[in-house]
Amino acid sequence: MNEKYERQMKKGVLDMLVLRLLQSEAKYGYQIIQELREKSEETFLLKDGTLYPILYRLEDDKLVVSKWSEANGRQAPRKYYEITEAGRKALDEIEDVWKRISHGISKIMEE
16 A cells, blocks of 8 residues: 555656756656656656656646757667756746645644
């Protein structure tokens, strides 16, 4: 049962985390997956099938844009995702909501 609750809690923050990782530079899918894993100390272990629907949704919402890189030697072209100005504004708003929710949860759990 623990996995069910953990999955639900993680699902609610993935958009925010992906936007945050894209805040500094454009990244390709596998790079995002690796950074989520490493920076979260393996709390977030995403598969392609989880990440790409998030990226597509963020792209549909105009919060990120994508572009293909050129093939470089033996390296195949990669699709890079970059946060837009609307995505930066949305990230600020989502972070504010996250802070408010986290604070409220902490207050209840401290009782």
